[in-house]
Amino acid sequence: MCWQTWTDKKFTKNMLTEKEKQEIHEETKLYPYPGAACIDALKIVQNHRGWISDEAIEEIAAELDMSVEEVDSVATFYTRIYRKEVGRNVILVCDSISCMIMGYESVYKHISEKLSIHFGETTTDGRFTLLPITCLGDCDHAPALMINDDLHNNLSINSIDEILEKYQ
Amino acid sequence: METPLTEHIKQNKSPLGLIEYENAGGYRGMHKALKEMSPSDIISLIKSSNLMGRGGAGFPTGLKWSLVPKETSGSGLKYLIANADEMEPGTFKDRYLLEGNPHQLIAGMIIAAYAIQAQKAYIFIRWAYKKAEVIIQKAISEAYEAGYLGKNILGTGYDLDIYIHSSAGRYICGEETALINSLEGKRGIPRAKPPFPATSGLFGQPTVVNNVETLCWIPHIIEKGAEWFTKLSNTSEGGTKIYGVSGRVKKPGLWELPMGTTLREIIEEHAGGMQDGYKLRGIIPGGASTDFLTETHMDIKMDFASVRKAESRLGTGTMIILDDKTCPVAFIHNMIKFFAVESCGWCTPCREGLPWVQKILESFEEGTAKPDDIGILEFQTKYMGPGNTFCAHAPGAMEPLQSGLKYFCEDFIKHINEKHCPWR
Numbered sequence: 001m002c003w004q005t006w007t008d009k010k011f012t013k014n015m016l017t018e019k020e021k022q023e024i025h026e027e028t029k030l031y032p033y034p035g036a037a038c039i040d041a042l043k044i045v046q047n048h049r050g051w052i053s054d055e056a057i058e059e060i061a062a063e064l065d066m067s068v069e070e071v072d073s074v075a076t077f078y079t080r081i082y083r084k085e086v087g088r089n090v091i092l093v094c095d096s097i098s099c100m101i102m103g104y105e106s107v108y109k110h111i112s113e114k115l116s117i118h119f120g121e122t123t124t125d126g127r128f129t130l131l132p133i134t135c136l137g138d139c140d141h142a143p144a145l146m147i148n149d150d151l152h153n154n155l156s157i158n159s160i161d162e163i164l165e166k167y168q
Numbered sequence: 169m170e171t172p173l174t175e176h177i178k179q180n181k182s183p184l185g186l187i188e189y190e191n192a193g194g195y196r197g198m199h200k201a202l203k204e205m206s207p208s209d210i211i212s213l214i215k216s217s218n219l220m221g222r223g224g225a226g227f228p229t230g231l232k233w234s235l236v237p238k239e240t241s242g243s244g245l246k247y248l249i250a251n252a253d254e255m256e257p258g259t260f261k262d263r264y265l266l267e268g269n270p271h272q273l274i275a276g277m278i279i280a281a282y283a284i285q286a287q288k289a290y291i292f293i294r295w296a297y298k299k300a301e302v303i304i305q306k307a308i309s310e311a312y313e314a315g316y317l318g319k320n321i322l323g324t325g326y327d328l329d330i331y332i333h334s335s336a337g338r339y340i341c342g343e344e345t346a347l348i349n350s351l352e353g354k355r356g357i358p359r360a361k362p363p364f365p366a367t368s369g370l371f372g373q374p375t376v377v378n379n380v381e382t383l384c385w386i387p388h389i390i391e392k393g394a395e396w397f398t399k400l401s402n403t404s405e406g407g408t409k410i411y412g413v414s415g416r417v418k419k420p421g422l423w424e425l426p427m428g429t430t431l432r433e434i435i436e437e438h439a440g441g442m443q444d445g446y447k448l449r450g451i452i453p454g455g456a457s458t459d460f461l462t463e464t465h466m467d468i469k470m471d472f473a474s475v476r477k478a479e480s481r482l483g484t485g486t487m488i489i490l491d492d493k494t495c496p497v498a499f500i501h502n503m504i505k506f507f508a509v510e511s512c513g514w515c516t517p518c519r520e521g522l523p524w525v526q527k528i529l530e531s532f533e534e535g536t537a538k539p540d541d542i543g544i545l546e547f548q549t550k551y552m553g554p555g556n557t558f559c560a561h562a563p564g565a566m567e568p569l570q571s572g573l574k575y576f577c578e579d580f581i582k583h584i585n586e587k588h589c590p591w592r
Binding site for chain 1: 243254255256257258259260262263294295296297298299331334335336337338339350351352353354355356371412413414415416420421422452456486488489490491494498499502503506509510512
């Protein structure tokens with residue numbers, strides 16, 4: 001896509017809310033130039049919308065005086081920026097070494113069978129997305145997982161169902 | 169035995185607030201540093217203590233600070249960054265310090281920033297450490313209210329602001345130049361060195377990046393001196409170290425012990441030994457990017473020099489135990505997969521080599537590996553070794569593989585001969 005087409009798009013859409021723009025603007029004040037707030041801006045928009053669409057990338061680029069490609073290169077680099085739609089709750093199962101020794105695989109298998117999804121998938125009702133995550137730094141309480149912002153540890157197959165119930 | 173870093177951390181209790189911490193003796197080092205010492209006095213003291221960076225590489229902290237030029241051009245700003253992006257598999261020590269005693273870190277950062285005359289400091293914290301982030305933010309607010317941050321700190325004319333930056337994932341951001349790129353809002357890719365961050369770091373200005381545990385030491389050394397620090401240790405490397413153990417031991421956890429405590433004492437005494445029915449086969453001493461140690465190494469003193477002599481690295485000092493019911497090939501495969509996924513993709517040996525190694529290890533697990541594959545793995549440990557890649561990511565990944573091939577060669581061969589994983 002040529003540059004002109006991207007710039008045209010910038011001015012034809014108006015997706016970001018005033019609140020989002022305001023929050024992004026606040027972050028840019030902390031840095032010598034607006035583009036340094038790129039990751040913060042992506043997080044702000046994701047916080048409001050759950051994920052980062054192509055349109056969001058274009059409008060963030062316009063806000064930060066960056067090219068669309070540059071913003072997308074940042075968005076696709078970081079694992080916690082979602083470039084696809086995710087469910088209402090995101091389950092992050094630690095698959096690193098200490099959790100492997102302590103049996104994350106049986107935890108994953110149980111969740112996967114219960115929700116009928118594998119890593120990278122979302123339930124049909126949009127309730128859960130299941131993703132692997134690298135070491136959560138809770139190795140002495142392995143196996144561990146996070147759901148949204150909450151850490152759950154010392155997991156066993158018996159404890160998982162109750163935990164999942166808390167997230168609708 | 170003194171435990172300066174962790175004495176005020178109580179399990180299942182909120183960390184001390186600023187006033188409580190001061191009543192317990194906190195912030196004394198900061199008062200002393202800012203009121204009685206010049207920046208060069210502080211750097212000299214830290215140098216003479218021989219404090220070595222606790223993030224894994226063990227670089228002398230005082231030396232790192234002394235590389236920052238006194239006069240600066242450009243914006244005139246200098247920066248201090250606390251590296252709280254803990255993500256090395258098997259490592260969980262910085263989380264403990266961040267959640268357990270935030271004011272200790274802040275006091276350390278104020279002194280460190282004053283020593284290099286930085287006007288701005290960042291805490292680059294891992295996104296997953298949500299609880300720690302809330303705790304640190306509260307502590308920063310308290311420090312501003314007390315006049316320990318902001319303008320004219322303690323009436324000295326020195327100004328400092330501390331900001332928190334929550335990361336967006338990726339292990340490579342723990343590498344200091346990748347961290348700096350990430351803080352600038354870019355892809356977290358390491359930079360060419362030189363120039364080193366001490367002369368050209370964040371936004372092109374002089375920058376020091378220190379690990380959380382390292383910074384937590386600073387107020388204590390300022391208050392009690394270099395000699396006191398040296399005497400805490402069992403070896404010539406001063407201080408205590410936060411050691412940790414995870415895996416099939418009776419009591420996994422963290423303990424602050426004299427630097428140079430033996431592997432045997434850490435595993436058998438503090439971690440309670442192996443769980444019933446499990447035997448110890450190997451130890452990854454300091455996070456996934458360190459070479460295996462085995463039972464023959466149990467009496468080595470866990471400091472930087474001694475572990476290096478045993479052809480491994482102290483790293484972060486948080487160990488992962490390989491037991492006899494876990495397949496060593498699967499164990500190494502898991503770590504290599506981590507490194508392959510987390511490669512930033514910038515240089516070819518790492519981007520292409522790690523997934524190649526991962527696929528070969530997978531073939532061992534699936535029973536389709538051929539005898540030549542061991543040779544290919546050995547070649548890769550050299551090909552991705554130090555000097556051939558842009559940063560230390562791939563060489564780090566090769567450490568457990570090269571030592572794994574040495575200590576568990578028979579297990580690799582068994583996978584080939586039996587055409588399946590004997591542990592499944």
